[in-house]
Amino acid sequence: MVLAAIPLAFLAIFFAWPVAAIIGRGLSVRGIREVLTDPGLRSVAWFTLWQAALSTALTVAIGLLPAYVLARYRFAGRSLVLALVTVPFVLPTVVVGAAFLALLPASLDQTVWAILIAHVYFNLAVVIRTVGTLWGQLDPRVEEAARTLGASPRQVMLRVTLPLLRPALLAAASITFLFTFTSFGIIRILGGPRHPTIEVEVWRLTTQAFELRAAAALAFLQLVAVTGLMLWWSNVQSRQAVTLRLRPRGTATPPRTARQRALVASTVAGLVAIVVIPLGRLVAGSLRDGDGLGLSAWRGLGAAPGRGPASRPVADPLAAVGTSLRFAVLATVVAVVIGGSAAVAIAASRRGGSLLDAGLMLPLGTSAVTVGFGLLITMDRRPLDLRGSWVLIPIAHAVVAVPFVVRAVLPTLRSIDPRLRDAASTLGASPARVWLEIDLPFLRRALVAGAGFAFAISLGEFGATSFLTRVGNETMPIAIARLLGRPSPANLAQSYALATVLMVLTLVVILAVDRLRGDAVGF
Amino acid sequence: MLEVDGVTVRFGDRVVLDEIGLAVGAGEVVGLLGPSGSGKSTLLRVIAGLLVPDRGRVAWDGDNLRTVPTHRRRFGLVFQDHQLFPHRDVAGNVGFGLSVAGRPQAEIRRRVTELLDLVGLPGFERRGVASLSGGEAQRVALARALAPSPRLLLLDEPLGALDRELHDRLALDLRRLLKEVGIAGLHVTHDPEEADAVADRVVSLEQLGR
Numbered sequence: 001m002v003l004a005a006i007p008l009a010f011l012a013i014f015f016a017w018p019v020a021a022i023i024g025r026g027l028s029v030r031g032i033r034e035v036l037t038d039p040g041l042r043s044v045a046w047f048t049l050w051q052a053a054l055s056t057a058l059t060v061a062i063g064l065l066p067a068y069v070l071a072r073y074r075f076a077g078r079s080l081v082l083a084l085v086t087v088p089f090v091l092p093t094v095v096v097g098a099a100f101l102a103l104l105p106a107s108l109d110q111t112v113w114a115i116l117i118a119h120v121y122f123n124l125a126v127v128i129r130t131v132g133t134l135w136g137q138l139d140p141r142v143e144e145a146a147r148t149l150g151a152s153p154r155q156v157m158l159r160v161t162l163p164l165l166r167p168a169l170l171a172a173a174s175i176t177f178l179f180t181f182t183s184f185g186i187i188r189i190l191g192g193p194r195h196p197t198i199e200v201e202v203w204r205l206t207t208q209a210f211e212l213r214a215a216a217a218l219a220f221l222q223l224v225a226v227t228g229l230m231l232w233w234s235n236v237q238s239r240q241a242v243t244l245r246l247r248p249r250g251t252a253t254p255p256r257t258a259r260q261r262a263l264v265a266s267t268v269a270g271l272v273a274i275v276v277i278p279l280g281r282l283v284a285g286s287l288r289d290g291d292g293l294g295l296s297a298w299r300g301l302g303a304a305p306g307r308g309p310a311s312r313p314v315a316d317p318l319a320a321v322g323t324s325l326r327f328a329v330l331a332t333v334v335a336v337v338i339g340g341s342a343a344v345a346i347a348a349s350r351r352g353g354s355l356l357d358a359g360l361m362l363p364l365g366t367s368a369v370t371v372g373f374g375l376l377i378t379m380d381r382r383p384l385d386l387r388g389s390w391v392l393i394p395i396a397h398a399v400v401a402v403p404f405v406v407r408a409v410l411p412t413l414r415s416i417d418p419r420l421r422d423a424a425s426t427l428g429a430s431p432a433r434v435w436l437e438i439d440l441p442f443l444r445r446a447l448v449a450g451a452g453f454a455f456a457i458s459l460g461e462f463g464a465t466s467f468l469t470r471v472g473n474e475t476m477p478i479a480i481a482r483l484l485g486r487p488s489p490a491n492l493a494q495s496y497a498l499a500t501v502l503m504v505l506t507l508v509v510i511l512a513v514d515r516l517r518g519d520a521v522g523f
Numbered sequence: 524m525l526e527v528d529g530v531t532v533r534f535g536d537r538v539v540l541d542e543i544g545l546a547v548g549a550g551e552v553v554g555l556l557g558p559s560g561s562g563k564s565t566l567l568r569v570i571a572g573l574l575v576p577d578r579g580r581v582a583w584d585g586d587n588l589r590t591v592p593t594h595r596r597r598f599g600l601v602f603q604d605h606q607l608f609p610h611r612d613v614a615g616n617v618g619f620g621l622s623v624a625g626r627p628q629a630e631i632r633r634r635v636t637e638l639l640d641l642v643g644l645p646g647f648e649r650r651g652v653a654s655l656s657g658g659e660a661q662r663v664a665l666a667r668a669l670a671p672s673p674r675l676l677l678l679d680e681p682l683g684a685l686d687r688e689l690h691d692r693l694a695l696d697l698r699r700l701l702k703e704v705g706i707a708g709l710h711v712t713h714d715p716e717e718a719d720a721v722a723d724r725v726v727s728l729e730q731l732g733r
Contacts, residue, residue: 141606144573147593148600149620150671155594159623163610257575 004349004356007342007402010334015363015399018374019223025213025377026220035217041201045221048197051112052181055119059176060169062120063127069267070128071136073260074252081268082129083514084275089125090510091503092460093185094477096122098484098499099278100190101492102285110192118186121278123176130175134168140251174233182226182367184463185477189484198222199369203466206373219373223366230365279503286497288489297493301501317498320479324502327390327475328458331397335454338398339405340447344439346406347413357406364403368463371399376467390473396464401454408450409443416442445516452513456506476502524548525570525675525707530579532565539565541732542579545709547675552701552708554722556715561728563711567677570709571600583674599668603680605660607652613639613663614648620671638666641700658689665697669704676701678710682717694720 026032035041070082088096100118101109108114138161146160147153162169184199191197196204198218205215255261289296301317339360346357363371375396379386386392416439424434462477469478476498483495527545531538539562547553557563568574570581572593581588588596607616617638618631626634639647642662655663661681668676681697682690698721701708710721718725 139606141602142608144568144571144593145600145602145606145667146608146619146623147573148571148596148598148673148677149623149667150594150597151619151623152594153592155623159619160608164608166610 003341004345007338007345007360008356010338011359011363011399011402014375014395015366015371018378019366019370021378022216022219022223022370022374025216026218026223028213028217031213031217032221034214035221038214041214041218044196044198044201044218047195048181048199051115051119051195051197052177052183055116055123055180056173056177058116059120059123060127060131060173063124063131063172066124066267066271067128067132067135069264071132072140072252073255073264075254075264075268077268078252081271085128085271086125087275087279087507088121089123090456091122091506092462092477093122093183094189094460094462094480095282095499095503095506096278097186097189098480098496099282100186101484102496103278103281110190110194112191112195114190115183115187115195118190119176119180119183121274122186123179124274126175126179127172130172131165131168134165136251138164138251170233170236174229178226178229178365181229182222182369184367184369184466185481188462188466188481199367199463202369202373206376206467212377215373216377219370223370226365226367282496282503283500286493286500288493288496297490297497300490300494301497316474317479317483317494320474320476320498321501323473324459324476327394327397328455330394331401331458332451332454334394334398335401335405336447336451339402339450339454340409340443342402343406343409343413346410357410360406361403363399368396368400368461369467371396372464372467375464388470390470392468393465393473393475394458396468397458397461398454400461400464401457404453404457405447405450408453409446412442412446413439449513449516452509452516456509456513459502459506459509524551524584525709526580526582526585527566527570528580528582530566530569530576530581532562532569532574532576540569540576543728543731545726545731547707547709550705550707551724552698552710552722554718554725555709555711555728556718556725557711557713557728559713563713563728564679566728567600567679567709567711570675571598571677572596597671597673598675598677599671599673600677601661601664601668601679601681603683605664607655607660607664607667609652611652612648613644613650613652613655616652616663617666617670619667624671634670635666638670639663641669641703642666643696657685658693661685661693665700669706674707676706676708678708678721680712681710683712683714690717691720697721 035045066085070078070085096118100114100121104114104117108117142164143156143160146156151159181197182199183197184203187195187197187200188203191200199222202215202219202222205211205218255264286297287293287295301321342356342360346360349356375392379389379392420438421434424438425431429437459475460477461475462481465475465478466481469475474482480495480498480502483491483498525545525547527543530540530543532540543566545553545555545566555563555566565574569576569579572581572588572591583596608619611619614632614635617635621631621634635648636645639645642665644659644662644666647659647663652660652663661684665681678697682693685693694717701721708722710718712718712721715725
């Protein structure tokens with residue numbers, strides 16, 4: 001009971017209350033009428049919707065071929081390619097945004113195209129992995145049966161394969177739509193002021209225009225839209241009627257004909273190029289020095305902070321690294337304590353557990369901007385007057401990270417054979433001793449993995465932090481965005497250098513977690 | 524008639540089919556015997572055009588089929604585990620071949636009814652595929668393969684997954700059916716009794732190769 005109380009209290013104060021506050025403020029007739037009648041805000045909502053729909057359609061369309069190739073063909077280096085494809089998805093959005101700023105020509109800067117391309121890049125792994133997993137388990141003989149019945153390759157695709165892949169296609173499309181609908185970092189960096197989405201507009205109204213009522217109304221509508229999407233999705237999922245005959249071991253075979261080998265080789269080459277080139281350009285951009293190459297941007301990280309037009313420091317990159325690491329440690333500790341005790345409580349209880357489980361997953365579907373905005377408008381009065389305090393930043397990071405910790409720990413906890421605990425207690429161990437001797441050793445790896453996720457999430461968190469940051473406590477993503485907001489060649493190179501640091505740190509943490517969990521990367 | 528000549532298939536270093544030659548005459552049902560893993564299914568896949576052989580020729584009435592893709596060969600194929608389309612009902616499965624050929628709806632409905640009568644499953648049109656028993660599913664698979672009027676029917680252990688009693692009954696049904704339709708057939712099995720019950724002539728894979 002005590003174990004359940006800690007995460008419940010944390011969630012109630014730092015998630016439910018802020019969200020309720022948004023609803024309370026946003027649910028005013030005046031505010032909503034303002035949003036619905038203001039042509040500017042209506043065009044923001046419309047843009048948010050269509051860019052997300054188009055990003056999703058493009059990502060699914062582009063992801064199908066690599067999903068097919070990676071699912072159906074076995075070749076040397078396949079699991080490496082799969083791991084590589086996942087890299088963009090684990091990178092902070094600010095890093096992806098900076099990478100495409102470095103890659104794309106100036107003519108695409110602040111256009112819809114830049115946003116769409118970065119969204120595809122970021123979400124391609126969702127399509128390839130979700131659709132590829134199912135595709136690899138579909139029995140190819142169903143398609144062969146269709147061919148012997150006279151169906152052309154096109155007809156097989158449209159009438160057999162795609163209908164059978166429907167659950168995975170729907171899942172991948174929903175996740176991609178959710179991510180692109182609530183996209184913040186990529187839009188802030190690549191869209192500029194001309195292409196705000198609802199998320200960016202909530203941030204702008206709050207932190208620059210100080211129009212809290214409009215911001216709350218907009219955030220409320222966003223919350224309604226996202227909740228509606230999630231409800232629709234769980235409804236669709238529960239109505240999956242078709243029982244598929246799957247082959248869990250996969251159906252990949254080596255390519256046989258010259259055409260198949262060419263298909264595999266060109267797909268792999270394309271994927272590697274797509275993933276590596278933007279990141280390569282980011283690193284190259286950090287080495288720009290005037291017209292040539294040089295390390296001045298890197299030296300500048302430690303020495304003189306970048307200067308804005310008024311020769312006021314825009315951000316201090318090296319301090320940002322320190323701030324980020326400090327906040328990440330704090331957020332990790334909080335997330336592991338809260339998430340760990342929640343997981344133990346969920347596993348121990350019979351009926352209330354699923355409720356707590358569902359409640360803990362809510363922050364996952366809520367956008368980070370909602371969390372940040374909600375905390376900003378609630379934590380400003382007694383007894384919790386944390387206005388302007390840096391403490392809110394690691395707390396917000398922990399709220400975002402807790403679901404991941406629970407997901408990392410819970411399966412391990414459930415897999416412990418209860419008879420082990422029974423055996424220990426019949427041998428005279430007290431309940432506390434049983435937990436120490438049996439559960440903890442099993443849990444250690446899962447907890448460390450959850451901690452790794454929390455650390456990486458905190459390092460890259462941008463949406464919530466944008467609302468809570470104050471001068472002097474910029475994290476790396478905030479500093480990168482600030483430097484990119486005042487684009488002089490020196491600032492640009494320095495932001496690329498800082499984004500490179502953030503990229504490397506994130507990848508090292510994720511790689512370590514992956515090693516630790518020992519899952520083979522693959523379908 | 525079907526002619527198979529010198530067909531060789533290798534998977535890596537393993538030679539699965541070694542210079543296989545075989546002929547099936549018009550309206551003739553040939554039983555092809557061989558132990559599991561002997562390459563019988565591979566031979567059927569080569570004939571159906573699902574697998575390109577390393578060497579050798581598959582011809583129909585003297586025309587080499589090398590460049591003819593599976594969907595233009597008009598060879599039906601029945602798998603051991605039916606491989607019905609799980610997202611379509613029984614009528615949707617049986618009518619699939621006619622539907623992709625662009626036949627009108629009324630004709631498809633008529634033909635589906637006719638074939639379900641033929642395989643002894645009248646009134647099964649709207650049944651879901653998951654609700655069928657093993658024997659029923661196999662009959663539907665047979666009806667599906669026959670619906671577009673193929674010129675040759677390839678049967679890959681069509682009764683292999685059924686229990687003994689059902690197996691014996693269906694073997695006789697299958698023979699009657701093939702003769703009624705008057706179609707040429709190549710029936711692959713590891714069971715000599717089943718081959719005798721279904722086919723006009725029985726050959727064993729080992730005799731066909733080098």
